Amino acid sequence: MDALRFIGKRLLLMIPILIGISILTFAISNTIPGDPARLILGPKATPEGLEALREDMGLNDPLYVQYGNYMAGIFQGDLGKSTYSQRPVVEDLLRYSPATFELTMFAMFITLVVGIPFGVISASRKDRIADQFTRVFALIGVAMPAFWLGLLLLLFFYLKLGVLPGSGRLDGGMSPPEYITGMYTIDALLTGNWPVLYAAVMHMILPGITLAAVTVGMITRMTRSSMLTVLQSDYIRTAFAKGAPENRVLYGHALRNGIMPVITLLGMAFGHALGGSVLVEAVFSWPGLGQYAVNAINYLDFPAVMGVTLLIAVMFIIVNLIVDTLYFFIDPRLKHN
Amino acid sequence: MALLEVSNLKQHFTTKKGFLGEKTIVKAVDGVSITIEEGKTLGVVGESGCGKSSLGRSILRLVEPTEGSIKFEGEEIVGMSAKRLKELRKEMQIVFQDPYASLNPRRTVRQILEAPLIIHGVGDKRERKELIENLSGKIGLRKEQLSNYPHEFSGGQRQRIGIARALALNPKLIIADEPVSALDVSVQSQVLNLMLELQQEMNLSYMFISHDLSVVQHISDKVAVMYLGKVVEIADVGKVYDTPMHPYTQALLSALPVPDPTRIRSRIILQGDLPSPSNPPSGCTFHTRCPMATKECAEIVPPLEEKAPGHFAACIHV
Amino acid sequence: MVRRVTSSPLTMLGLFIVVIILIAALFAPAIATHSPTEVDLVSKLEAPSAEHYFGTDEVGRDIFSRIIYGTRISLRIGLLVVLIAFPIGTILGAIAGYAGGRIDQVIMRITDVFLSFPGIILAMSIAAALGPSIENVMLALAATWWPWYTRIVRSSVMSIKHSEFIEASRALGANPFRILFKEVIPNSIAPATIQASLDLGFVILSAAGLSFIGLGAQPPSPEWGAMLANSREILREAWWAATFPGLAILFTVLGFNLLGDGLNDVMDPKQR
Numbered sequence: 001m002d003a004l005r006f007i008g009k010r011l012l013l014m015i016p017i018l019i020g021i022s023i024l025t026f027a028i029s030n031t032i033p034g035d036p037a038r039l040i041l042g043p044k045a046t047p048e049g050l051e052a053l054r055e056d057m058g059l060n061d062p063l064y065v066q067y068g069n070y071m072a073g074i075f076q077g078d079l080g081k082s083t084y085s086q087r088p089v090v091e092d093l094l095r096y097s098p099a100t101f102e103l104t105m106f107a108m109f110i111t112l113v114v115g116i117p118f119g120v121i122s123a124s125r126k127d128r129i130a131d132q133f134t135r136v137f138a139l140i141g142v143a144m145p146a147f148w149l150g151l152l153l154l155l156f157f158y159l160k161l162g163v164l165p166g167s168g169r170l171d172g173g174m175s176p177p178e179y180i181t182g183m184y185t186i187d188a189l190l191t192g193n194w195p196v197l198y199a200a201v202m203h204m205i206l207p208g209i210t211l212a213a214v215t216v217g218m219i220t221r222m223t224r225s226s227m228l229t230v231l232q233s234d235y236i237r238t239a240f241a242k243g244a245p246e247n248r249v250l251y252g253h254a255l256r257n258g259i260m261p262v263i264t265l266l267g268m269a270f271g272h273a274l275g276g277s278v279l280v281e282a283v284f285s286w287p288g289l290g291q292y293a294v295n296a297i298n299y300l301d302f303p304a305v306m307g308v309t310l311l312i313a314v315m316f317i318i319v320n321l322i323v324d325t326l327y328f329f330i331d332p333r334l335k336h337n
Numbered sequence: 338m339a340l341l342e343v344s345n346l347k348q349h350f351t352t353k354k355g356f357l358g359e360k361t362i363v364k365a366v367d368g369v370s371i372t373i374e375e376g377k378t379l380g381v382v383g384e385s386g387c388g389k390s391s392l393g394r395s396i397l398r399l400v401e402p403t404e405g406s407i408k409f410e411g412e413e414i415v416g417m418s419a420k421r422l423k424e425l426r427k428e429m430q431i432v433f434q435d436p437y438a439s440l441n442p443r444r445t446v447r448q449i450l451e452a453p454l455i456i457h458g459v460g461d462k463r464e465r466k467e468l469i470e471n472l473s474g475k476i477g478l479r480k481e482q483l484s485n486y487p488h489e490f491s492g493g494q495r496q497r498i499g500i501a502r503a504l505a506l507n508p509k510l511i512i513a514d515e516p517v518s519a520l521d522v523s524v525q526s527q528v529l530n531l532m533l534e535l536q537q538e539m540n541l542s543y544m545f546i547s548h549d550l551s552v553v554q555h556i557s558d559k560v561a562v563m564y565l566g567k568v569v570e571i572a573d574v575g576k577v578y579d580t581p582m583h584p585y586t587q588a589l590l591s592a593l594p595v596p597d598p599t600r601i602r603s604r605i606i607l608q609g610d611l612p613s614p615s616n617p618p619s620g621c622t623f624h625t626r627c628p629m630a631t632k633e634c635a636e637i638v639p640p641l642e643e644k645a646p647g648h649f650a651a652c653i654h655v
Numbered sequence: 656m657v658r659r660v661t662s663s664p665l666t667m668l669g670l671f672i673v674v675i676i677l678i679a680a681l682f683a684p685a686i687a688t689h690s691p692t693e694v695d696l697v698s699k700l701e702a703p704s705a706e707h708y709f710g711t712d713e714v715g716r717d718i719f720s721r722i723i724y725g726t727r728i729s730l731r732i733g734l735l736v737v738l739i740a741f742p743i744g745t746i747l748g749a750i751a752g753y754a755g756g757r758i759d760q761v762i763m764r765i766t767d768v769f770l771s772f773p774g775i776i777l778a779m780s781i782a783a784a785l786g787p788s789i790e791n792v793m794l795a796l797a798a799t800w801w802p803w804y805t806r807i808v809r810s811s812v813m814s815i816k817h818s819e820f821i822e823a824s825r826a827l828g829a830n831p832f833r834i835l836f837k838e839v840i841p842n843s844i845a846p847a848t849i850q851a852s853l854d855l856g857f858v859i860l861s862a863a864g865l866s867f868i869g870l871g872a873q874p875p876s877p878e879w880g881a882m883l884a885n886s887r888e889i890l891r892e893a894w895w896a897a898t899f900p901g902l903a904i905l906f907t908v909l910g911f912n913l914l915g916d917g918l919n920d921v922m923d924p925k926q927r
Contacts, residue, residue, distance in 0.1 A: 394822075397826055399822055399825055399826060422828075423828040424828075426826065426827060426828035427828075430826060430827070431822075431823065431826045433819040433822070433823060434819070435819055438818050438819045438820060439818075439819035439820050439822075439823055440820055440823075441820040441824075441837075441838055441841075441842065442820075442842065443841045443842055444837070444841075452824065452827060452829070452837075453827045456827050456828055456829050456830075456833065457827075457828065499823070502823065502827075506827075
């Protein structure tokens with residue numbers, strides 16, 4: 001019951017944020033220099049034609065009416081038409097988002113599997129070689145331009161060694177698995193399509209590592225500093241003094257408390273990965289939202305850019321809501337308060 | 338006419354707790370009436386949390402009073418326009434408890450002392466310089482020290498700087514909120530003596546807020562004892578200290594060391610803790626800890642009455 | 656304080672890197688061996704050598720010289736973005752923290768909205784709306800960066816706003832404007848300043864990313880992100896074209912991070 005109240009409260013707090021987001025994106029859409037009608041009709045348009053289109057597009061209405069129309073559109077699932085693909089933006093977003101979501105989740109998986117143990121090891125071997133190595137690794141990870149790391153990985157593993165594929169989600173000529181979630185690995189797994197599963201995983205390795213580099217650095221550093229605090233606490237010293245096995249103390253007792261600040265950072269890390277996907281997808285020709293956005297930018301396809309922005313912001317908010325809820329369930333103090 | 342006349346002043350704070358906000362009202366000051374005469378000192382004593390600091394801040398309108406009247410030289414301060422209030426601030430100043438927190442660490446002493454003059458547009462640059470140097474002489478600071486930062490001074494020196502800032506505009510009334518309680522005992526007397534000298538020299542009135550009964554006795558002409566936002570006893574200093582009427586005052590005084598060993602005062606130990614001001618006891622708020630409490634005390638709110646000439650107390654048993 | 660900085664080797668490394676970048680930017684014409692933009696088709700796609708330290712690109716431009724000149728662009732971006740975002744964020748944060756109530760609510764809800772976008776995405780859409788150019792990227796980044804300073808400054812203002820020296824100023828009759836700028840802000844700005852030094856690196860990184868997807872610096876500008884975008888076409892033939900500009904970004908970001916972290920440790924010795 002408490003949990004429901006907590007989630008309800010969080011959902012309520014989301015409403016002003018969502019309204020704010022819609023106002024901000026609307027404002028951005030309105031800053032496009034020049035006349036959208038002229039942009040569509042081109043230089044040869046007649047004044048009458050321009051005026052007619054402006055009227056038709058509602059550009060002559062006062063701003064608040066335009067915002068109202070914009071909101072009404074969003075609620076009807078209408079984000080305009082992509083001038084590049086000539087399809088409704090919503091359709092494109094639905095088509096491209098599973099690829100981005102799959103890649104981001106994969107990167108987050110790498111982040112957790114690598115970042116947390118590295119942080120724990122680093123903290124438990126403070127100032128020793130393993131710690132120094134991890135800290136330098138994490139520092140470089142955080143400072144790394146992901147798109148550059150992608151280029152280097154591409155150069156080495158794809159062009160030089162040829163051991164991993166370098167672009168797309170599947171090998172050339174392979175047809176995607178039956179559409180269930182749109183995430184190839186999951187769909188292939190569900191339908192038992194092993195060759196496609198293998199190809200999909202192989203294709204995700206390089207972009208996944210690239211995307212995870214920064215977030216691994218973030219999570220490693222946070223885990224380390226949080227674990228350092230916990231390891232100095234009396235109850236951990238007592239556990240060690242009793243002679244409990246090191247790994248059980250570290251991963252059993254200490255991590256349970258040390259993980260809390262890491263969880264709060266997860267939402268932010270996810271947002272970082274979502275943002276980074278724009279650049280990384282461009283490097284690996286990964287047909288997701290990022291690639292779509294970059295193409296849209298190059299074709300001055302503004303509705304598409306705004307569609308991606310809006311969708312990613314909403315995904316980010318939902319993830320933060322999930323993280324908060326997770327935190328609520330893990331931290332017993334919150335539950336009883 | 339008294340310099341300051343406060344009647345039935347109330348200072349209530351509302352605090353909101355939680356998301357939906359269950360409001361609680363804290364009655365920090367609950368119907369206080371006091372007067373301060375020109376050139377005199379009113380001491381205000383009480384335990385921490387009794388509302389004596391809120392009273393001071395409320396009089397200066399650093400927090401907006403909830404109800405009541407504050408008259409300075411006959412002029413009503415509550416509800417006064419911002420413009421007039423700013424002018425009046427020249428007349429009433431405050432000295433704070435913590436000399437480490439009351440001076441901006443990033444400004445030199447010169448800047449700190451010049452601020453009041455700049456704010457009120459006093460003099461030009463050269464005149465201000467003269468005024469500041471004159472002022473710093475009064476508190477025993479050398480000219481060269483003016484360009485130092487607060488952290489380069491001792492606690493006593495800092496407190497004197499705080500006093501100098503309060504005096505910069507030649508005020509008539511200084512509200513001193515525990516001005517010496519953060520200082521070492523040896524330094525305390527220096528600062529107290531400085532305050533007494535300045536009072537003589539500038540004909541100042543003080544409202545001296547403190548929990549320290551001996552300090553208050555030393556400096557005050559009149560003393561008000563506060564308990565949970567109310568004045569429970571008020572009279573000239575001699576009367577309060579020699580013939581305390583309210584059981585609370587008696588308890589406080591019984592804890593004082595007695596200089597005369599032949600006079601034995603038995604110490605009265607108060608029961609329990611200070612009740613929360615957000616949920617004060619019924620009737621006489623002191624009845625939960627009072628050694629003389631009877632059944633009626635929980636029901637009747639005792640008015641502050643003149644029990645002896647010039648000696649007011651709020652207790653039905655006196 | 657100086658001793659604490661110099662005693663940490665990592666902080667010193669950061670300082671060293673930042674100084675090198677500053678020198679490269681200031682004395683670019685003296686350090687560069689070639690023109691950063693001159694096309695020399697005879698020596699195109701040359702591997703690193705004594706003549707071309709970092710090799711040449713597909714039209715024979717010297718990559719080393721381009722990177723050296725690129726420090727100017729990147730530093731300018733970093734500094735200008737922080738110089739726009741920092742005062743805006745600081746003032747709003749100080750107002751929010753000091754005023755409290757409605758004003759605080761409104762300002763903080765606005766920052767929440769900005770922070771509910773992953774930074775690069777918001778910057779991308781603003782830059783896309785304004786049109787591709789380096790100036791627009793700077794505006795876009797400044798527009799996404801200020802809320803961080805607002806948050807930091809607000810929380811430090813909250814911690815000092817009940818200080819007696821501020822109450823003293825009010826008792827003297829100082830107006831809110833004076834209190835804000837003379838009392839509140841000078842005493843609550845330090846943590847945000849440290850964040851700003853860290854951010855210099857991250858701003859440069861983000862700007863390079865936006866240039867990489869075609870929003871920022873346009874060719875033939877020797878901006879590092881744009882150089883990397885360009886290198887994709889010749890990845891197979893010229894590994895050096897992709898390697899060195901990225902290294903330059905990495906080192907710059909690392910330098911500012913190490914320096915900022917070091918300053919942070921000095922300010923807050925508990926966090927280590």
